[in-house]
Amino acid sequence: MAKNSVLGYPRIGADREWKKALEAYWAGRLEEPQLHSALKDLRLQNWRNLQERGIDWIPVGDFSYYDQVLDTAVMFGLVPPRFGYEGGTVPLSVYYGMSRGTKTAAACEMTKWFNTNYHYIVPELQGVSPVLTENKPLLAYREAKSELGIDGRPVLLGPLTLLKLSKGYDPSEMDVWLERLLPLYVQILQELADEGVAWVQLDEPILVLSLEEPDLRRLKYVCETFAASVPGVNLMLQTYFESVDHYQEMISLPVGGIGLDFVHGRSGNLEALRAYGFPADKVLGAGIINGRGIWKAPLRETWELLKELQTYVTPDRLLLQTSCSLLHVPVTARQETQLTRELRDALAFADEKLDELVFLTQALGQDRESGVIAGKLEENDRIHAALAQAEARNRGDVQQAVAVIREQPLDRSLPFAERYKAQMARMQLPLFPTTTIGSFPQSAEVRRARRQWRTGELSESQYAAFIREEIDRWIRLQEDIGLDVLVHGEFERTDMVEFFGEKLAGFAFTQNGWVQSYGSRCVKPPVIYGDVAFTGEMTVEETKHAQSRTKRPVKGMLTGPITILNWSFVREDIPREQIAYQLAYALRQEVEALERAGIGIIQVDEPAIREGLPLREAEQAAYLAWSIRAFRLATCTVRATTQIHTHMCYCEFHDMIDAIAAMDADVISIETSRSHGELIGSFERNTYTQGIGLGVYDIHSPRIPAIGEMTAMIDRALRVLDPRLFWINPDCGLKTRNSEETVLALRNMVEATKQLREQHAFTR
Structure with a gap:
């Protein structure tokens, strides 16, 4: 008879036990032995569930304390020298330092796992020599067998995918690195064979990309080496x-x-x-x-x-x-x-x-x-x-309206150069305007008030008053810090997609539909199950209130159509392109409402545009074309003096510069600090002539960046980017940081900007 298997199982637990244990450990509320115990209980629970439900081949080794790619890197001792690793089994302090950063060392880069919403930690090979620190698949196999009698199938990330996803080496060194790693892989497989393991799942998802002949040769060499060296183990090349x-x-x-x-x-x-x-x-x-x-x-x-x-x-x-x-x-x-x-x-x-x-x-x-x-x-x-x-899937009004507007021209009323000059004059912004990406810390008080509002302990008016107080407090803080373009802070929002989905028709929301995004960050994606429609203003009240408290411009903050699409669970009965246009039409109505309310800068974030890119190159141009069209559909009707911003993060953009420019946003902010400024190299090779802000510090790390770090990164960018079009901002929203970290980091950012303005005063 046929058998069955799964390639991996969610590590977070039905009630996010995994997330809670990690965050308690990071906060010092859980000791290391307690963390190991809690995660072992969850791991055994997962295996027991697979066993009891009738899964024949149960994967072992897919469970992680943070990320499976990071696990593979530390298993091979691929720890960057800045973390002070001295050999042996990698301690948790180093493991979490690589993923989250320390006070003295920047975290490793984080980026999207193929075209999914999951983020992995990018291994760094420069300055390291691989060595097997521990056989993680073997330890998992032994645990499953001794605790539950499960003869599991160890999961191992293959060497080709590991190297293709790594950084810090020249492509010409690929074969050299393969020769360094293969003996370690052979050692892992031999120890598994000695333990009696019959099958190993060798994950090589890189094989679904377009590979050239040298990579096919490498794949053949890898498999032949494994077959000759460890004939006792069957490999499932996955x-x-x-x-x-x-x-x-x-x-x-x-x-x-x-x-x-x-x-x-x-x-x-x-x-x-x-x-x-x-x-x-x-x-x-x-x-x-x-x-x-x-x-x-x-x-x-x-x-x-x-x-x-x-x-x-x-x-x-x-x-x-x-x-x-x-x-x-x-x-x-x-x-x-x-x-x-x-x-x-x-x-x-x-x-x-x-x-x-x-x-x-x-x-x-x-x-x-x-x-x-x-x-x-x-x-x-x-x-x-x-x-x-279902009625929600058959709304003729939405379908007809979208069919009409998708055929209309999607150009702004003036070309970028003319409207940008008018926008900056209207806002009276200085050289190197400073701003943030949108959200400010979601404190315990904010979360408690939201919970009390949802349970009825706070009335609608009481909750609205609380949100206004938080907005007022952070408007004052932003002015005191010295930021040029302010935000209201998004204290009324739980998630940048869920918030909008709750206010649009065609969405549904689960009670416990959590998935891991990165590290302990779990998200609960909305479900787009019907036709999407605008039902009323979503952000105008809070944004207007913020603007009434300051003379400085306040940005309206929206999530873009492609990000809402890619960060939701989506209906499968119609093309994704059609859903994108429905979302864009709904967001256009919100953009126009913000403009009517006097908001002069509107940010329509698209951090997920890259992750929806098809893996097959032949399909990418079509996806980018309708994604760009959806963004422009949402933003093209505003006046020339209204400035449209967008934001993108944690993706490889070097081959998307033309597509980004085609979105015709007046200003785009892009993550660059966690990749240590590597994105700047894209602009050294490609011309970009619109407003741009390259994030100058990593908001996912608790460390406070020094002023010199920021100025060094900005100086390199200004070698290839026009200072008159350059903005200064953090990498991403600040909701996951605490207030003290946020204020200190932003003060350093503003001070770095002041120094740069003195150096570039002639540019004005």
Whole structure:
């Protein structure tokens, strides 16, 4: 019979126990032994759940104290010298220093994991020599077996992906680094073989990208080295997030199995199977359950897919899997009791996906017309039909309005150079205007007031008064610090996407649908299940209040259509492009309302535009075209003297400069401090002629940056960027920092700016 497996399971716990333990440890409320104990309990609970639900091949080693890529780096001793690591097992102080920074050392760069909402820590290879500090997969395997009797499948990030995602070495040194790492990988595999491990999941998601011949040669060399050195272990060469381009080369590799994504990469991988078949001596890991979406699988359609797969591989060599790790979805839908019936019935979080896998595995060898199977398929059909027929998905007014405006011109009334001059004159801004990205610290008092308002302990008027007081306090603080363009602080907002979703039609919200974004930062993405529509002003009241308290300009703060799209769980019955235009039309109405209220600067953030970029190069231009169109649709109707800002963070933008310029924002702020100014190199190679602010310090780290650090970074940027168009700001919003850190860092930022203004006084 066929077997089943998952590629990974959410580490955060059904009630975010993982997050709470980490943050208690960082705050000093939990000692290190207590942290280890709490995370072990959660790890065992996860394995026990997989075991009891009927998963055959249970992954071990996918659990992490922060991030799986960081885990691999420290396992190989890849610790940057600035953290003072002296060898041996990497202590937690160094591990968390790499991810969060210390008072003396900047954190390692953080960026998006392929095209997902998850962030990983980028390994740094410069100045380090790899050595095996501990065999993490072996430790996980032993724990699962001794505690629960589980003969698990260790998960190991492959050397090709590890090197491709790392920094600090020249591409010409790729083979040198491969030779350094391979003996360590062999040692890991040999120790696993000695322990009796039969299968290892070797994750190489880099294989779904367009690889050139040298990388294919390296892949072949890696697999041949493993096969010759450790013949006792079968490798499941695992890919996900897309189809593979080099299928023929992959199926000829000396591995025990190959894992392919038949959800996001369905058409490409099926086409390859139909053309070249599948080797009779390998296991096919078929990713048939969507590991990134929250909707129940279309079981009848999936059944037909499995029937076709069985024409290429016998049942005993077919492994039914999730398309990727379930890290990207919430843990369980059993707590979602407040949604409409048709929506609740259609949800499948991690645990529900396990049930789907088990059902399909058990049903595969049976007659589809048998009572239990036929009933299950009919129930699944009914659930999907009920959601499709829901009134929220069939709003003719929205669909007609969007069809009209998407065909209209999306140009501003004046070209950038003319309107920017008029904007700066209207606002009377100095050289190097200083500002922040939008949010200020969400203190315990802010969170408590919001909780009391939601539970009815505070009335609407009492809560509104509290928010106004917080706005007033931070307006005074910003003026005292010396910022030029102020923000209201976003104290009324929990999350930059959830806040807007709660005020737009077509959205639903889960009670406990949390997923990990980075580190202990968990988000609860909204669910876009219907047609999106504007229902009334969302941000005008707070922004107007802030502006009434100061003579300095206050920015209106909105989240852009593509970020709302990419940071939500999205309906799958219509193209994402169509949803983006619905969002853009709704946001346009808010932009226009802010302008009518006298707000002269409006920031429409798009931090997630890059992460929605398709992995396949052939599909990227089309995505960027409609993403840019959606942004312009939301912003193009304002007057020339109204300044449009946007913000992007933690992504590789070197190949997107033209697309960013095409958005036609007057000012864009981009993260650069955590990547140690590397983004500046993009502007050394590419011309950018609109307003820009490169973040001068990392808001995800508790350290207070020195003035000299900031001026050095800005000086380099000003070699290639026009000082008259240059803004100075932090990397991102400040909601996760405390007030003391925020004020001290911003004072240093303003002081650095004053020094620069003196140096560049002639530029005025």
